Amino acid sequence: MAIQSNFPVIKPSLLLDFANTKQLDPRITFTRASTATYYNGVTTAKAEENLFSYSQDFSNAYWVKTVTTITANATTAPDGTSTASSFPAITSGTLNALTSGSTVGASGQPLIISIFAKANTASFLQITPATAILASSFANFDLSTGTAGSIAGTGLTSSITSVGNGWYRCVVTIASASGSGAIVFSLVDSNTSARQSAYTGTAGNNIFIWGAQAEPRSVVTAYTATTTQAITNYIPQLLTAASGVARFNHNPTTDESLGLLIEEQRTNLLTYSEQFDNAAWTKSDTTVTANTLVAPDGTLTADSLIENTATANHRIFQSVSKAASAITYTATVYAKTNGRNIRVSFDSGSTSNSVEAGFNLTTGTVSVAASVAGTYTSASATITPVGNGFYRCSVTATTGTETTVRQNIWLLNDTTQNYTGNGWSGIYIWGAQLEVGAFATSYIPTVASQVTRSADAASMTGTNFSSWFSQSEGSFYGEASSLSGSAFRSLLRAVDNSTANNYFEIGLVTGTNNGVGRFQVNSNGTSQWDTGNASTPAFVANTFYKVIAGSKVNDFAGSRDSGTVVTDTAGTVANNLATFEIGGRHLSSANLLNGTIKKIAYYPMRVTNANLQALTS
Numbered sequence: 172m173a174i175q176s177n178f179p180v181i182k183p184s185l186l187l188d189f190a191n192t193k194q195l196d197p198r199i200t201f202t203r204a205s206t207a208t209y210y211n212g213v214t215t216a217k218a219e220e221n222l223f224s225y226s227q228d229f230s231n232a233y234w235v236k237t238v239t240t241i242t243a244n245a246t247t248a249p250d251g252t253s254t255a256s257s258f259p260a261i262t263s264g265t266l267n268a269l270t271s272g273s274t275v276g277a278s279g280q281p282l283i284i285s286i287f288a289k290a291n292t293a294s295f296l297q298i299t300p301a302t303a304i305l306a307s308s309f310a311n312f313d314l315s316t317g318t319a320g321s322i323a324g325t326g327l328t329s330s331i332t333s334v335g336n337g338w339y340r341c342v343v344t345i346a347s348a349s350g351s352g353a354i355v356f357s358l359v360d361s362n363t364s365a366r367q368s369a370y371t372g373t374a375g376n377n378i379f380i381w382g383a384q385a386e387p388r389s390v391v392t393a394y395t396a397t398t399t400q401a402i403t404n405y406i407p408q409l410l411t412a413a414s415g416v417a418r419f420n421h422n423p424t425t426d427e428s429l430g431l432l433i434e435e436q437r438t439n440l441l442t443y444s445e446q447f448d449n450a451a452w453t454k455s456d457t458t459v460t461a462n463t464l465v466a467p468d469g470t471l472t473a474d475s476l477i478e479n480t481a482t483a484n485h486r487i488f489q490s491v492s493k494a495a496s497a498i499t500y501t502a503t504v505y506a507k508t509n510g511r512n513i514r515v516s517f518d519s520g521s522t523s524n525s526v527e528a529g530f531n532l533t534t535g536t537v538s539v540a541a542s543v544a545g546t547y548t549s550a551s552a553t554i555t556p557v558g559n560g561f562y563r564c565s566v567t568a569t570t571g572t573e574t575t576v577r578q579n580i581w582l583l584n585d586t587t588q589n590y591t592g593n594g595w596s597g598i599y600i601w602g603a604q605l606e607v608g609a610f611a612t613s614y615i616p617t618v619a620s621q622v623t624r625s626a627d628a629a630s631m632t633g634t635n636f637s638s639w640f641s642q643s644e645g646s647f648y649g650e651a652s653s654l655s656g657s658a659f660r661s662l663l664r665a666v667d668n669s670t671a672n673n674y675f676e677i678g679l680v681t682g683t684n685n686g687v688g689r690f691q692v693n694s695n696g697t698s699q700w701d702t703g704n705a706s707t708p709a710f711v712a713n714t715f716y717k718v719i720a721g722s723k724v725n726d727f728a729g730s731r732d733s734g735t736v737v738t739d740t741a742g743t744v745a746n747n748l749a750t751f752e753i754g755g756r757h758l759s760s761a762n763l764l765n766g767t768i769k770k771i772a773y774y775p776m777r778v779t780n781a782n783l784q785a786l787t788s
């Protein structure tokens with residue numbers, strides 16, 4: 172190929188292929204004094220699961236009827252749709268039952284059976300697992316008083332929870348099943364009825380039912396509807412790297428390997444970042460139910476935020492103190508729709524000084540553009556998919572000199588913030604974060620206090636550096652992206668170990684001359700070559716760029732993405748270079764990449780201009 176013919180005649184003396192190897196070269200020293208989160212592109216967690224088919228359509232042949240005739244779409248269900256079924260007793264003095272058309276359960280595994288039910292002319296429901304699942308087991312429920320009744324079976328427990336409008340979620344938990352079998356739902360006479368007893372009440376009496384679910388867990392999760400087949404969903408799992416362990420990050424929805432993640436130090440200023448039921452979060456015309464859905468980290472810690480029936484702004488919020496100066500913050504939260512969209516904002520304790528943006532949790536788009544009010548400036552917003560319907564929603568702005576910053580999470584009816592709630596719609600939320608900075612960094616969990624994630628630092632020194640580096644001439648190549656689409660972000664730097672007055676550096680900047688990266692050579696404190704900044708073309712956040720620069724006495728050149736080569740023919744090379752810094756200026760703790768590096772290479776020669784373009788094509 173023509174491009175291959177323009178490759179350098181020598182191989183690189185250093186090749187760090189982070190995206191493919193997903194490991195550190197042993198010559199690299201890496202430090203980070205705290206844990207940190209990332210995606211490894213492999214690990215997933217089981218999310219929603221429902222082993223029943225036709226979980227709302229009990230008239231379907233999947234459900235075996237015994238002396239009952241189900242009427243579909245007979246009344247309003249807990250989700251506000253007209254999809255709840257009537258479950259009548261056709262004959263008095265016999266078993267009136269509905270049996271699942273598939274078996275559930277496995278030996279030694281937990282099992283949870285749940286169904287939403289509402290009293291009508293009948294009041295009592297019994298859930299009966301097959302003997303093969305658990306011998307002699309059953310549980311009764313009083314749908315008029317909302318109380319759990321008599322139960323039987325080793326390790327079986329039951330609960331009943333109001334979900335509004337006379338509906339209850341009836342739950343049976345089996346700690347360890349004996350095997351698999353069908354589940355029977357039946358009408359009974361009382362809360363103390365025996366297992367599989369006949370219904371002796373008036374023929375034609377009925378209850379309403381909706382949303383049956385079977386899941387092999389020890390804790391019940393939010394209801395997941397099914398149709399023709401059972402559902403098991405998985406979510407990419409957000410992992411936690413131990414302190415001192417490098418992160419090789421991946422795109423959670425495509426599994427693309429993004430390379431080595433380098434981030435600056437950040438602090439999550441919010442407490443109880445996953446526990447929205449905690450008093451640290453103030454609720455306004457909303458309720459929070461804790462731990463109802465599997466969160467992005469694979470744990471059952473995502474909460475339900477549900478609106479009440481008021482005509483109001485439905486939200487939760489948390490306030491923290493700040494210095495009396497203009498500060499740039501970024502607020503984020505993970506969210507998934509449960510019938511509503513979300514608005515994320517922060518303000519000074521009053522919406523007169525604020526920033527806000529709306530997010531559509533079905534389409535994964537910013538539905539209401541970020542805007543500021545009062546003393547706030549420079550608004551922006553992003554939404555990022557992380558799998559299984561969850562999105563990380565982010566809003567950024569610079570405050571005024573107020574001494575409070577309050578992060579708000581609002582429910583939206585489409586794009587409307589003030590509306591009349593129905594009492595059951597809302598969103599699932601997890602992992603809120605408020606950090607100082609113009610862009611969101613990786614999630615930092617908190618509980619009772621604020622938590623700081625330390626900066627990542629990767630470098631080579633001594634013979635680990637000198638064994639491949641040429642002091643007289645050479646060319647550095649890098650492929651990287653940054654979380655920030657603003658400011659100067661250092662990709663790599665060879666630097667002296669004392670004054671930092673000598674260095675050869677490549678970085679990304681908001682705009683660069685001729686569309687190249689920013690390339691700098693400094694010798695004894697004097698700039699020898701600097702492509703500098705320009706207003707255009709800007710580099711885009713979370714976009715990979717290929718940059719390369721060569722250095723030799725009176726011969727400097729660089730290119731980005733095979734673009735026009737920028738050159739300089741006057742200057743000396745840097746002296747006494749002894750350390751190679753990867754992803755930032757770690758000796759000065761400034762201008763870290765805040766992004767991922769796929770690849771770095773070094774050629775111990777000033778490669779040709781044709782080479783520069785070929786290598787970055």
